[in-house]
Amino acid sequence: MTVCPCCKAAVTVEALDNLITSHEIRGLDRAVLQAVWRGRGMPVTPNVLFDAMYADDPDGGPSPTRMYIALKKSLSRLEVWLEGSGVSIVEAGFRQGYRLAITTGE
Structure with a gap:
């Protein structure tokens, strides 16, 4: 059980770390x-996601095209997981x- 990051309602989902x-x-x-979790249900722009993805890269990451490809692949893997x-x-x-979406199973 955790708290919904956008509305603060108690929901039965694992916490982020779990x-x-x-x-x-x-x-x-x-x-x-x-x-996306830190976005608390609000839209997180691709640029914010790129900054998070390549925060440790001294060059700021690859070209924008490669960043978008990496983001789409990451979103696909996360969808499965x-x-x-x-x-x-x-x-x-x-x-x-x-944005983050939390379903209650209803």
Whole structure:
């Protein structure tokens, strides 16, 4: 049980650290999940996600095209890993980014 990051309601999903540990989410995938979780249900722009993904890269990461490809691959992997967890990352709207979605199973 944890608290919904956007509305503060009690929901039955794993906490972020437990999700990361139980699914062994690492690297860029972990950075994306953490950045979206910190967004508390609000849209997180791709630029914010890129900053999180390449925070340790002294060059700021690869070209923008490669960043988008890496982001899309990461989102695909996270979709599989988070299936059934009650947590997902959804597109927030055209050019708005991605947001955390928590389902209650109802």
